Amino acid sequence: MADGNDTQLMGYNAAMGLALLEEMRRDETIFVLGQGVATGGWFGAEKGLVAEFGTDRVIDSGISEAFEAGLAAGAAIAGMKPVVNMGFGDFALIAGDEIYHKLAKWRYMHGLDVPMTAVIIFPIGTMGGAGPEHSSCTEVLGMHFPGLKVVVPSSATDAKGLMKAALREPNPVLFHSVQSLGWSRGEVPLDPEFIIPLGQAAIRRAGRQMTIITYGSMVPRAMEAAERLAAEGIDAEIIDLRTLVPLDWDTVLASVRKTHRAMVVHEAARTAGPGAEIAAQIQERAFFDLEGPILRVAARDVPLPQHSDLEAMCIPSVDDIAAAARKLIET
């Protein structure tokens, strides 16, 4: 029996799976549906679930993303807590009506003050040549349609803790799991009550001279860049947002007011990506605390290539982040 402090070294996707397992034991209204989930999931998050819960609660669907997401909305409205793994974040667009209209707006447009739990898992980002229709970072869409919550964990620990929060959240959650971190490992708490509340950013590295605001796949890269910068005498603070809706503005603004310099780093495309909103709000709310312009380091504005070497050229590297930081410190 795990006591409160036990941890286990496990992968990011497996940690999500552990959260699902624990919560499905606790709450029989949770069920999991998606393409291949009954055989363990394409990326391993659902491994072992069918053995314990059977095909009544771990359900394979056909290739039908609009149906899967719409079904989640309908089941949630009817009082169940569906978890739908959409396979790839790109497929959000196939199910646009069901996610951004039905899940986001149903209670609002019907004037209903009722809980509605639904977790849509979107594996996002590059994974070494999956190509332009299987590599997109679509999390910004969830920010643009009020009514949804938007999560992007950056570690195995957070993948578990945030999934636990999502499954107890009375609102629909778009849970973006990061493909490039899927098999990264970390010490994950085994306490079934370990939960990371939505809307709380984490300061991954304290620093004095600049604030690097990031999330998801870019957190480990920003951390590595910060270590290099430290050797050069540049002291960067790293904020891992963890959730984009709600976004922890208090932590972001407090850091910027301390460091007076800010840059946003994400794997999502640069133009109208989450960084555009974050930079805009920082300048609206803390302009006179800034020493210079807020920089963005983000994916190149092209469809992501199938060729893995070309793909790597499109995504911010540790070098790119460090170079931007050196520019920022000059302002």
Place this chain on the structure above:
Amino acid sequence: MTNPPMDEALPEGVAEEMFGRMAVTRAIERLMAKHTREERFSGWWHPGEGQEAAGIGATAALQRDDYLWYQGRGCSWAIGKGMAPGPILGDLLGKTTGATGGKGGGVPHWADYSIGVMGEGATLGSVFPLAGGSALASKIRKDGRVSLADFGDGTSARGTFHETLVHAAAWKLPLIYFCENNGLLVGTRLEAVNPTVNIADYAAGYHIPGITVDGQDAAAVYAATRYAVDRARAGKGPTLIEAKVVRRLGHYAGDPQHYRRPDEFDDYRDPLDVLAARLSGNTAARLIEEADAEVSAAYAEALAAPSPDASILDRNLYHG
């Protein structure tokens, strides 16, 4: 496709109950026609006159806690499932007494989960996967409820029509696909874009029963729906019902209807007249009088009710 054998007998009292609700629906229809003509109304009302027997007949065969997902024309489904005229008119007039608290309009978003009125999605044909979701919920919970997805003929072209029915048939979900086939997609004729004018034909591909009924006759609609309900509750899976209905008015209030044919209404049968023939004595006249009085009172109340203020804009976006 031929219909499966169905029990055509109407249980005691059902005809009268259906007529009373249809009369309420018609009273609201007439009132909204007048209201949209006379007042500056921005609610996008989509009149349902002529099609009332579909919603009234089908909902009479459902139980109180069965899940209803309706399409946005008229109000027969919500009335049939047990909503009162007050919250319906409140929304149509944009008042705080509406079911949505004042957010609503002529594209209705009436919901009352306590009587299984689950709501309406205004992107046409959005009911399919939503009803699939509540039907799957019922199957997992074994709660014995049936889900009904009401949709127009035009939306049978939607991808989710197929996606949902494929799964519902494979999983034998307690789901009823109910098509109100009025032959018109706004102003486009169904035959211009569909390979068949009989939506029930599609059932064969899913290996489920397809039923075509006279949608002007509430009793026929009731019998077909009861057949589908019994099948769904017995765990035998979905049924596709197609009610041939007549959209008597425009797609929206004020539609000039240039697409109409001159002889289009020559054989028109009003669903109230068809059902009235099953009632005795002056029952129909009495029920119409009662409905008119009830709706007039609800209308006066809605007119007098306040419009919402800006505080409603942030309401119900998130729970908790």
